[in-house]
Amino acid sequence: MKLATVLSSFFVATLACGPSDDNAARSSTPVDAAPPPQPAPPSAPPASPPSSEPVGDIGVTTETSGTDLDPDGYSIYVDGYWDYVAPITHIAPNGTVVIRNVIPGAHTLTLFNLSQNCNGDHLRDLPIVVHADSVVNVTFHVVCKAITR
DSSP states (O other): OEEEEEEOSSEEEEEEESSOOTTOOOEEEESOSSOOOOOOOOOOOOOOOOOOSOOEEEEEEEEEEESSOOTTOEEEEESSTTTOSSOOEEEOTTEEEEEEEEOSEEEEEEEEOOOTTEEOSSOSSEEEEEOTTSEEEEEEEEEEOOOOO
16 A cells, blocks of 8 residues: 655645555644745736837738628638737628737738638738738638528
8 A cells, every 4th residue: 555645834644545444544733833924915016118019010801702701700810820929800701900019020810710601812821021010901802602502
């Protein structure tokens, strides 16, 4: 039978692990009578000045044509889905949004969550370059075909 000792700030416990054995040692012994005193909470930090890091914005427009347009619109992400350069952004089938405060440099845009009857060219990993203190504008063209009922 294995014995394990668990330590906390208040107790030491020895636990028997394995088949039950009446002769196994089990104890729970206080270590401290009271918890140690806690330091006073720090005062609120002073407001930080605005970031001096240069950033740029991405203006995204969708132009959707055809029939049976996607009723709930699309989603956009910057760079890879897991890279989290900016939150995933919703956009209407014929709409415009601005993704703000993007670090300057090379990025990719992906338009996704399209209905199965909608498609377009260059909707995934479209390369763009964001420049500080400016807006790069991108337009996605989507065509939706009639849904056969």
